[in-house]
Amino acid sequence: MNQGSLIVLSGFSGAGKSTVINQVLAQRPEIYFSISFTTRAPREGEVNGVNYHFVTKEEFEARIEKGEFLEYAQYNGNYYGTSMAVLREKMAQGIDVILDIEVQGAALVREKMPESISGFIVPPSFQHLEGRLRGRGTDDEETIQKRLAIARVEAKEVPKYDYIILNDAVENAVAQVFAILDAARCRTQGRMDLLEDFKGE
Amino acid sequence: MNQGSLIVLSGFSGAGKSTVINQVLAQRPEIYFSISFTTRAPREGEVNGVNYHFVTKEEFEARIEKGEFLEYAQYNGNYYGTSMAVLREKMAQGIDVILDIEVQGAALVREKMPESISGFIVPPSFQHLEGRLRGRGTDDEETIQKRLAIARVEAKEVPKYDYIILNDAVENAVAQVFAILDAARCRTQGRMDLLEDFKGE
Numbered sequence: 001m002n003q004g005s006l007i008v009l010s011g012f013s014g015a016g017k018s019t020v021i022n023q024v025l026a027q028r029p030e031i032y033f034s035i036s037f038t039t040r041a042p043r044e045g046e047v048n049g050v051n052y053h054f055v056t057k058e059e060f061e062a063r064i065e066k067g068e069f070l071e072y073a074q075y076n077g078n079y080y081g082t083s084m085a086v087l088r089e090k091m092a093q094g095i096d097v098i099l100d101i102e103v104q105g106a107a108l109v110r111e112k113m114p115e116s117i118s119g120f121i122v123p124p125s126f127q128h129l130e131g132r133l134r135g136r137g138t139d140d141e142e143t144i145q146k147r148l149a150i151a152r153v154e155a156k157e158v159p160k161y162d163y164i165i166l167n168d169a170v171e172n173a174v175a176q177v178f179a180i181l182d183a184a185r186c187r188t189q190g191r192m193d194l195l196e197d198f199k200g201e
Numbered sequence: 202m203n204q205g206s207l208i209v210l211s212g213f214s215g216a217g218k219s220t221v222i223n224q225v226l227a228q229r230p231e232i233y234f235s236i237s238f239t240t241r242a243p244r245e246g247e248v249n250g251v252n253y254h255f256v257t258k259e260e261f262e263a264r265i266e267k268g269e270f271l272e273y274a275q276y277n278g279n280y281y282g283t284s285m286a287v288l289r290e291k292m293a294q295g296i297d298v299i300l301d302i303e304v305q306g307a308a309l310v311r312e313k314m315p316e317s318i319s320g321f322i323v324p325p326s327f328q329h330l331e332g333r334l335r336g337r338g339t340d341d342e343e344t345i346q347k348r349l350a351i352a353r354v355e356a357k358e359v360p361k362y363d364y365i366i367l368n369d370a371v372e373n374a375v376a377q378v379f380a381i382l383d384a385a386r387c388r389t390q391g392r393m394d395l396l397e398d399f400k401g402e
Contacts, residue, residue, distance in 0.1 A: 012399075119387070120389075122395050122396070124395075125398050126398040126399055127398075151399055152399055152400075155396050155399035155400065158389065158396055159389055159393070162388070162389060163384070163387040163388060163389060164387060164388075164392040164395055164396075166387075166392070175383070176383070176384075176387050178380075179379075179380045179383030179384045179387070180384045180387060182376070182377070182380030182384070183364070183377075183380045183381045183383070183385075184384075186320070186365060186366060186367075186377050186380070186381060187363070187364060187365075188360055188362050188363060188364060191365040191367070192360070194323050194325075194367060195323070195356050195359055195360075195365075197326050197327040197328075198213075198327055198353055198356035199353075199356065
């Protein structure tokens with residue numbers, strides 16, 4: 001059986017990444033969504049063990065020492081990290097895995113697992129991003145400005161990603177993610193078994 | 202506007218490549234199918250200017266001398282070649298182009314246009330291939346054995362392709378081609394314009 005693919009998804013804060021990923025998972029429940037560990041406080045509606053494993057700084061640092069993380073990073077003063085074991089197990093079972101991480105973590109995954117694929121979710125324009133951040137009404141002006149400044153810095157890292165996913169409408173972004181995953185399943189390196197039969201003589 | 206992609210499709214003789222490509226083009230008439238020049242005789246039902254540009258050996262060699270071909274090759278005693286100009290024009294218009302060529306030609310295209318993508322269409326097994334070749338009833342036993350021997354040689358070249366398209370059912374193979382084309386449209390190198398907006402300051 002073929003290995004599942006690992007797709008790393010990042011995006012500007014406010015680009016609609018969570019909505020896209022939730023739709024992807026709703027339409028393809030067979031995909032495994034890797035739940036990160038984080039030390040940040042849960043937002044309204046977020047559930048421990050569903051959105052994140054919410055842990056204390058002390059617990060997170062203990063897990064770092066145990067070498068448990070494929071990647072971890074600090075972002076906006078909080079730790080975020082991905083546990084390796086479950087992810088490898090799912091892929092070995094032929095299951096595609098989605099990792100929702102920021103650019104620092106994505107760079108580490110790319111380095112440690114070169115066979116992974118990565119996609120960066122962008123809004124149609126900077127103005128769109130600003131509009132969405134204001135529109136969701138969860139952040140004060142200072143936070144919004146901080147997020148926009150981070151977006152400008154993150155944009156410099158996007159060329160390292162394999163794909164850019166344009167979120168001009170959720171269903172379009174979802175279709176792009178599916179195409180990327182479906183194409184990944186056709187990659188020659190993962191289908192060499194189909195040639196075995198032709199090797200005789 | 203983004204460039205169209207060039208996808209090179211090859212496959213074992215009898216793997217159902219023509220059927221797959223015809224279905225792809227029927228469902229997405231916006232794709233441009235590059236019509237090759239060949240010196241082989243038309244098969245029953247083949248139309249000049251639709252399936253191939255059928256030309257004489259003399260005419261083909263004159264076109265070689267004019268440097269008209271992106272690639273050309275001899276296969277089974279006949280010339281096959283792809284004219285470059287139309288193909289570049291279509292891609293510049295944002296149109297995806299399909300090139301149906303054999304392994305030697307595909308290697309040349311990969312070299313000259315590294316941004317192209319390539320897929321090799323395989324049947325589920327060697328037995329399937331043999332069955333299909335006999336089933337279509339167009340070839341005598343000697344020709345069938347020749348095709349099977351060529352398949353074994355071609356199989357060694359398949360690892361150089363980006364993708365393997367498994368033709369276990371035409372609709373599955375068609376879906377794989379669409380996923381590959383749709384993913385190609387998301388490639389970062391072709392979408393750098395989406396980042397322009399985030400470069401300020």
